Each structure stands twice: as structure tokens, then as C-alpha cells.
Amino acid sequence: MTLITDDLAFAEDWLMHREDADALARSGFLTEQGATWLQRRLSTQSPVTVLDLACGAGANINYLAPQFPGPQQWRLVDNDAGLLHVAECRGHSLCDAGRRSLGVQAVTRDLRVLLKDSQGLDDLLSEADLVTASALFDLVSKAWVERLVTACARHGTAALFALSIDGDWSFTADGSVSADTLDDAWVRDILAAHQRHDKGFGPALGGDAPSVLTHAFQAVGYHVLNRPSPWTLTPDRDGARLLALELIKGWAEAVLEQSPQDRGRVSAWYRRRFDDLESGRIGLLVGHQDLFAMPQEHS
Numbered sequence: 044m045t046l047i048t049d050d051l052a053f054a055e056d057w058l059m060h061r062e063d064a065d066a067l068a069r070s071g072f073l074t075e076q077g078a079t080w081l082q083r084r085l086s087t088q089s090p091v092t093v094l095d096l097a098c099g100a101g102a103n104i105n106y107l108a109p110q111f112p113g114p115q116q117w118r119l120v121d122n123d124a125g126l127l128h129v130a131e132c133r134g135h136s137l138c139d140a141g142r143r144s145l146g147v148q149a150v151t152r153d154l155r156v157l158l159k160d161s162q163g164l165d166d167l168l169s170e171a172d173l174v175t176a177s178a179l180f181d182l183v184s185k186a187w188v189e190r191l192v193t194a195c196a197r198h199g200t201a202a203l204f205a206l207s208i209d210g211d212w213s214f215t216a217d218g219s220v221s222a223d224t225l226d227d228a229w230v231r232d233i234l235a236a237h238q239r240h241d242k243g244f245g246p247a248l249g250g251d252a253p254s255v256l257t258h259a260f261q262a263v264g265y266h267v268l269n270r271p272s273p274w275t276l277t278p279d280r281d282g283a284r285l286l287a288l289e290l291i292k293g294w295a296e297a298v299l300e301q302s303p304q305d306r307g308r309v310s311a312w313y314r315r316r317f318d319d320l321e322s323g324r325i326g327l328l329v330g331h332q333d334l335f336a337m338p339q340e341h342s
Contacts, residue, residue: 060286062102065177069205070270070333074110077173077203078140080337082112084172090114090146094171094200097121097154097179101130103205104137104145107175113139116146120167122153155243158187161194168198177205178331180252181238184245188252188259196263201337206272210235210250211330214316215277220328226312234294237301253332260336272331278323287320287327 081091090113095103098119108115117134121127127149134147150167157164168174174195180188195202212231213220223231238249248255253269260267276283276290295313299306319325 060282060289062105063282064274064276064286065102065206066106068272068274068331069106070272073203073205073268073270073333073335074107076268076335076337077107077175077201078111080201080335081115081172085112088172090116091172092116092118092170094118094167094174095120095130096167096174096176098127098130099123099177100126101133103175103177104130104134104147107203108134108137108139108145111139113141113143114146115139115143116148118148118150118167118171120150120152120154122151124151127151154183158184158190158244161190164190164194165197168194168200171198171200173201173203175203175205178207180204180207180256181249182242182244182247183252184241185248185255185259187244188248188255192256192259192263192265195260195336196265196338199338202260202265202335204256204334206331206333207252207256208238208250209253209330209332210238213328214319215275215326215328216324218277221325226308226315229308230294230298230312233298233301237297250330253334256334256336260334264339265336266339267334267336270333272333274327274329274331276327276329278320278326283326284320284323288317290327290329291316291320 084091093115095117098104098121101119104117104119108117119127119130119134121130131147131149134145137145139145152167213223214227215221235249239247241247257267257269276287278284291313295309299309320327
């Protein structure tokens, strides 16, 4: 069921607005930690190699490469050949912090199969100094995370993972968090259950992703740093407002899928919050966490 009318044609802008919100939210401090790690690696080898998992259209390389020292070699991985081509083209147009062009390799790979394919995971991590990913880990399982982290430890690879949802979101008014209605709290609980559905990687972590990642890296002896990276979608920015509208549309449809008998309650909540957001009466704060992890002997 689609809860939104066709005259609101902003779906095609989703990726662009998401990338803008991501860039504003990401931890600059942890990005600097990643850059420092790569600078150390450059003292013994050149270029440094960055592995970007589930790269999509290249938002990660676009954000990180200009802030990282070089020369850099990027290995971009996704199962969508069309998006992978876009990411590869973006990568070739970018430079590192020293204004050098990047080396870019595109790898079409379904990350879901890596839970049963240790050799494939080792092949991806081979020679990688840093593995990155953005908005990935709420979709995967604890077992998948542990397999990835164990492989990172085996290769001595550091990790910079951005924008993992933490399950916390709230509406805002005049820059402050507004009190939940009963329906807001109800939607949050139902949505959290839906986010744990199997996405092909096993039972999904949803909002538990940041803590599972942290504990997994600590268990293999890594030094771990975390920072909040919330989306602050204020009504004074058109792109942020459109992103918030698209988000609550997806949330309403997910809740309806999880609880189809509550169609009337879901629709009423959606319409009320849609009107609030569209009119600019409220904004939306969506919690995420960033993580940087590196082998302990280098911390």
C-alpha cells in the first residue's frame, strides 16, 4: 500500500538528499582518525588501499577521498552494477588531500554470500588498509558482523563505519526535541521490530548495530572509538524536509507491513506527521553512530 499521493514527486531526489544529510551528520573527528591511520600506513607502503563495502552511488568515496592522504587505491564493492558504475565514475573524478588522482577498482559482489564464503571475504580485504561502509550494518546480522570483524583482524585492517542507525528518532520543534505522542512511541516500537527482519544476511541488527560492532571489534583486541552522527532534518532546509517526508513514508509502510490490522492508526499517524513536517511546524532528528576501529598495537 502506498500512503503518499503521486503529486509529491520527490522520490527521485532521495539519494541526493540522503547524501547531503549524511555529509552534515558524519563525525569529522573519526574521519580524521581514519586519515591519521592511512598516513601511518603510507610510511611503509604506497598507495594505501581503501575497501568500500556496499558503495552504492559513491557517497563514501566522494566524502572521504578528498580528506584522506594519498596516493589512494579504492576497491568499490556493490551488487548493483548500475550504481557501481556511477560510483566508479565519481571516483575517477576525485583527488586525494594532496590533489592526486585516485586509483579505482569496481567489484560486483553480493555481500550476503560472504557469511558462507571466507575466501571471498579474504580476497576483498587482501591488501586493504582501511575498510569503510555507510548505512549498512542495521541490515546485516550479528554473525555477518563477526565474520567481517574477524577477517579485519586477520588482515590488520582498520575500519571506519558511518551512519549506523541506533533506533532513536524524534520530532523536533524550535530546535528542541518535542514530546512523543502515544502514536509516535507506538510507531517507534513497531518499526524497531520490522527493522530486525532478515534482509538476506540473517536476522537484521536494526538499532543494535552500533553496540554489536563495538563489542565485536573489542573482542578481537581492537581500539574502538564511537561518535554520534544524527541526521538533524530542520524544516528550514528544503532537502532536509523532503528527506524527512520520505523517511516517514517508508516508516509508515514498514509499520503497516508489520501490523496490517492497524491500517487506520498508521494512516492517521502518517497524515498528521506529514502535515506537520510539510508545513514546517516540526523537524526530525534521526540517531546514527559512527565507529572507527584499529588494531590495538597501533592505538
